[in-house]
Amino acid sequence: MKTPESLLPQNSLFDVAIIGGGIQGAGVAQAAAAAGYSVLLLERGDIGEGTSSKSSKLIHGGLRYLESGQVRLVWESLKERELLLKLAPDLVYRQHFHIPLYRSSKRKSWQLRLGLSLYYLLAGGGSDNRFRHNSSESLNNRFGELNQDDLTAIYRYSDAQTDDQALTQAVAYSAQQLGASLLCQAQLRKAQWHDGTYLIDAQVEGVNRRFKSRCLVNTAGPWVNLVASRIQPKPPAQDVELVQGTHLLYSTPISEHCYYLEAPQDGRVVFVLPWQGQTLVGTTETLYRGHPDDCQPLEEEVAYLKAVVTHYFPDNTQEPSAQFAGLRVLPKAEGSAFSRSREVQLVTKGNYLALYGGKLTGYRATAQRVIPHLERMVGLRNRVADTSELPLVPAESAFTSTP
């Protein structure tokens, strides 16, 4: 379902050109097309193949962000989670998450209760969002795979899982249904502001093509500043750090339950999750200084995650069958990445806008924040749809190149 290039003649003029087809680019394409703008999205690979296929695959408020006081982010993400559970039932599904509490746990029982109560309230309450506390004795049979030494209780709360790349493709598909043109294998080479429009030079499946647009939206994720450097006049760029997160996959499921665990090494939160018949374990936070194309799991990250698995699931003897890494875009600051803001930042100048950071979960709300900027840059159009009411359906492999 990629837009056939033959439908996009040389020098086609669009209201909005979006660079990068991850969840943010797909979300902005959907929101802009729904608001009545003509949209071109260029993705240099396949839709969702960047960071948006390397996440922990959670549609969540982020319980752990309460520890760093990011209450607004958690509230907005929980609202978006509830909406996505309704709009995308084939892609986003509710799960119970379990937090085992040990005598040695850094987070104490009262802290978990407090955090989970706030999480419940921010989610709007209701029976689906209620959390539970059970003593370990009553749960031994159901959680036998878990290390039982000094286990005192297990808390259970509710969140959601997804297939991140499939969700991204579904959003892109929705954008396309609203009239957006999506080009894959389409890499931005340069863009130049000239006479009231951006002249956009891209290489599309190996062929040089030129498009025009009234404004440019940079949603290139970890490549955001590399894309910005290809634009004239040079737009402002935010000072960011790329922070790598690695995941492991175990082909034989370790457990049928979703776990929210405290890494014994440093107290960070690590998830152990059922994932497409396997177990997904992650993640890490390692400052990354290389080119985003070269991001790979590091030996020490793999060892760290394997040690978490061994600690909590002592009977597991299998080695991970796969591993992958992605990059977070975080504001440059002192202190650990763990407590750094996960809020998205919008940087604008003239008819240029760039998105920095943000969560998979909040893509729709983020895209809505872009619309007033489009109104300022391009003018108002007649709205054709409301993204908070558009169902999302799996687009299968519609945007993946066939080998």
Ligand SMILES: Cc1cc2nc3c(=O)[nH]c(=O)nc-3n(C[C@H](O)[C@H](O)[C@H](O)COP(=O)(O)OP(=O)(O)OC[C@H]3O[C@@H](n4cnc5c(N)ncnc54)[C@H](O)[C@@H]3O)c2cc1C
């Ligand atoms: C380890 C990790 C775990 C995470 N877990 C979660 C989670 O569980 N839940 C959650 O809500 N969020 C999570 N996140 C955050 C979320 O995954 C990201 O914020 C989100 O996927 C970023 O999407 P994006 O569209 O900004 O970037 P990307 O998905 O990276 O998209 C950018 C795209 O731009 C393209 N591009 C680059 N240069 C060019 C060019 N010159 N021309 C054309 N295209 C170009 C790239 O190919 C890429 O596809 C996690 C992030 C990480 C790193």
